[in-house]
Amino acid sequence: MNLFKISIANIKEKKLNSFLSALLLALGIGMISLLLLLNQQLDEQFRKNIKGIDMVVGAKGSPLQLILSSIYQIDAPTGNVPLAEVDALRKNPFVKTVIPLSMGDNYQGFRILGTTPKYIEHYKVKVAEGHVYNASMEVTLGSKVARVSGLKIGDTFASSHGLDGAGDVHGDRKYKVTGIFQPSGSVVDQLILTRLSSIWDIHDHEKPTTEKHEDHAGEHAGGEPDEDGKDVTSALIQFRNPMGLMTIPWQINQNTSMQAALPSIEINRLFSLLGVGIETLRAIAIIIITIAGISVFVSLYNSLKERKYEMALMLSLGATRTFLFLMLLIEGLFLAVIGFLSGIILSRVGLWFFSKAAEQDFHYTLGRFALLPEEIYLLFAALAVGAIAAALPSAGIYRLNISRTLAEE
Amino acid sequence: MITSHNLRFSYSPQKTFQFPDINCGDKETLLILGQSGKGKTTLLHLLALLLRPESGEVSVGGRSISHMEAEQIALIRAKSIGIIYQRAHFVSALSVIDNLLLSNFLAEKPQDRKKAIFLANELGFAEHLNKKTAQLSQGEQQRVSIARALMNEPNVILADEPTSNLDDINCQRVIELLKMQSALIGASLVVVTHDQRLKDEFSNQVIL
Numbered sequence: 001m002n003l004f005k006i007s008i009a010n011i012k013e014k015k016l017n018s019f020l021s022a023l024l025l026a027l028g029i030g031m032i033s034l035l036l037l038l039n040q041q042l043d044e045q046f047r048k049n050i051k052g053i054d055m056v057v058g059a060k061g062s063p064l065q066l067i068l069s070s071i072y073q074i075d076a077p078t079g080n081v082p083l084a085e086v087d088a089l090r091k092n093p094f095v096k097t098v099i100p101l102s103m104g105d106n107y108q109g110f111r112i113l114g115t116t117p118k119y120i121e122h123y124k125v126k127v128a129e130g131h132v133y134n135a136s137m138e139v140t141l142g143s144k145v146a147r148v149s150g151l152k153i154g155d156t157f158a159s160s161h162g163l164d165g166a167g168d169v170h171g172d173r174k175y176k177v178t179g180i181f182q183p184s185g186s187v188v189d190q191l192i193l194t195r196l197s198s199i200w201d202i203h204d205h206e207k208p209t210t211e212k213h214e215d216h217a218g219e220h221a222g223g224e225p226d227e228d229g230k231d232v233t234s235a236l237i238q239f240r241n242p243m244g245l246m247t248i249p250w251q252i253n254q255n256t257s258m259q260a261a262l263p264s265i266e267i268n269r270l271f272s273l274l275g276v277g278i279e280t281l282r283a284i285a286i287i288i289i290t291i292a293g294i295s296v297f298v299s300l301y302n303s304l305k306e307r308k309y310e311m312a313l314m315l316s317l318g319a320t321r322t323f324l325f326l327m328l329l330i331e332g333l334f335l336a337v338i339g340f341l342s343g344i345i346l347s348r349v350g351l352w353f354f355s356k357a358a359e360q361d362f363h364y365t366l367g368r369f370a371l372l373p374e375e376i377y378l379l380f381a382a383l384a385v386g387a388i389a390a391a392l393p394s395a396g397i398y399r400l401n402i403s404r405t406l407a408e409e
Numbered sequence: 410m411i412t413s414h415n416l417r418f419s420y421s422p423q424k425t426f427q428f429p430d431i432n433c434g435d436k437e438t439l440l441i442l443g444q445s446g447k448g449k450t451t452l453l454h455l456l457a458l459l460l461r462p463e464s465g466e467v468s469v470g471g472r473s474i475s476h477m478e479a480e481q482i483a484l485i486r487a488k489s490i491g492i493i494y495q496r497a498h499f500v501s502a503l504s505v506i507d508n509l510l511l512s513n514f515l516a517e518k519p520q521d522r523k524k525a526i527f528l529a530n531e532l533g534f535a536e537h538l539n540k541k542t543a544q545l546s547q548g549e550q551q552r553v554s555i556a557r558a559l560m561n562e563p564n565v566i567l568a569d570e571p572t573s574n575l576d577d578i579n580c581q582r583v584i585e586l587l588k589m590q591s592a593l594i595g596a597s598l599v600v601v602t603h604d605q606r607l608k609d610e611f612s613n614q615v616i617l
Contacts, residue, residue, distance in 0.1 A: 001507055001510040001511055001513070001514040001520055002514070005507070006500065006502070006503065006511075009500075009502035009503050009507070010502045012502065013501065013502035307501075309498050310498065310499075310500050310501065313498050313499075313500070314500065314511075314515060315483075316457070316459060316486065316492060317487055317511065317512050317515040317516070318483055318484060318486065318487025318488070318512075318515040318516045318517070319515045320480075320483070323515075402459050403454045403459040403460045406454070406459065406494065407450050407451075407454065
């Protein structure tokens with residue numbers, strides 16, 4: 001017999017009330033926690049892949065689409081640009097690196113990206129097995145691609161046209177796997193990397209089918225490319241110093257057939273668009289938590305009226321008023337802790353489902369289930385709600401007249 | 410042992426009670442008989458130190474409590490006085506045995522599980538120890554509340570209408586148990602009632 005045992009027994013005694021209070025708290029806390037998790041992990045994924053890329057150039061169109069397709073590999077490309085124009089940028093003294101990208105095919109939904117070795121350097125990925133491709137039609141797999149597809153070094157596969165795994169198969173030319181990258185947590189994990197020339201080669205052999213591809217023209221090096229007139233999809237640019245940021249994007253947009261998009265600006269724009277929805281959900285979550293607090297309050301207040309005689313009895317048996325106050329406080333705090341824990345579990349389950357969906361659609365994994373520092377504050381907030389909800393009705397304990405209460409029945 | 414001297418209490422100027430002196434030594438029994446409205450419960454609450462008298466004196470075990478602090482009084486009540494109320498009330502969330510142990514716990518005494526089981530056997534509710542108190546009949550509940558009053562081996566046992574809700578057989582049984590158990594621990598037994606069935610059971614009587 002101790003204080004805790006009595007409090008827990010009281011909670012168990014009114015199971016439905018306790019359940020309702022804990023459920024409301026769990027919902028509110030679960031929502032906020034899920035928002036925190038998503039916010040943090042999306043932010044992390046977005047910032048990590050953006051790092052070191054100052055500008056993206058590609059065909060004219062939506063700058064956000066260009067960023068999403070070229071850096072994150074989640075949207076369709078805006079079109080093609082001549083390689084000559086991209087290469088011309090290398091002569092600009094402000095430009096440090098130019099990484100051309102060429103895409104348009106996939107294997108089992110994983111994008112095949114033609115690029116230069118600078119891309120691998122930029123993302124600092126190491127080869128886990130085998131070696132990096134060094135001839136046309138050789139590929140190196142991202143760690144996740146290798147895991148999901150089951151491809152091994154030395155295996156060959158035919159790519160499909162398009163970016164979502166539903167296009168025609170290029171059956172006549174097969175890629176050969178020469179290496180597999182270590183997991184890096186970056187976009188490379190979900191890509192199949194190869195030389196730029198592989199993409200050109202595979203499509204040079206397909207002249208008869210190019211008409212069929214016209215509706216996909218944006219994704220594809222269409223037409224009849226000769227050695228000099230090669231196209232690429234886009235290019236990632238690094239500047240030597242911030243001065244480049246001031247002049248180059250403007251020059252490109254004015255003087256070339258390409259557009260320049262700045263990742264930091266586009267991603268901030270994307271987040272501010274998402275932000276409205278996140279703010280609304282957060283407000284709803286705070287309302288739910290407040291209702292949970294009121295529910296705990298009403299539950300304890302009602303039980304205090306019912307248990308008035310019990311309280312007087314315990315006082316007559318030697319309990320102090322502080323003891324009874326602590327008893328109610330523990331009941332409130334216990335419900336808060338239960339609500340908090342269920343909320344945290346709920347948010348993890350939510351994240352798991354969200355991650356499943358994100359993985360299917362974009363190959364991104366949001367699999368970080370560890371407790372966030374912000375969630376500690378959430379615990380304190382839950383405890384505060386429980387404590388206040390318990391403390392308010394406890395005032396009645398200090399006004400209780402033992403003799404009159406015991407004499408009433 | 411419990412004694413009172415010149416006890417006076419008033420709820421309002423029109424409703425004032427003046428009580429006869431009470432004197433009940435160790436192992437003795439005393440019946441206080443009175444009709445409704447005579448201040449029976451008020452007197453019991455004064456003796457149980459739940460109310461402070463307007464004037465007069467109560468002493469428990471030879472110690473006068475008129476000049477004590479509220480906390481000291483609460484501790485004396487918890488340790489030396491066992492109270493049995495007209496209708497048995499319990500902490501409904503706890504089981505029968507936990508309700509018994511609660512009185513040890515709140516009086517800051519070691520929790521004596523063996524004693525609780527012993528009393529349950531003596532008073533005939535041993536098979537109900539793990540039930541909730543609401544599952545017991547009124548007679549059983551009254552016996553549990555007697556056991557609770559005995560748990561701390563008090564100096565004085567005060568019973569407020571312990572038999573008024575019971576039938577004749579249960580009434581007889583409860584009063585026998587009360588007398589026997591209080592004699593066993595050497596306590597004074599004071600019963601306040603209007604129940605005429607108890608008239609012949611007690612030699613010492615005070616009429617209000």
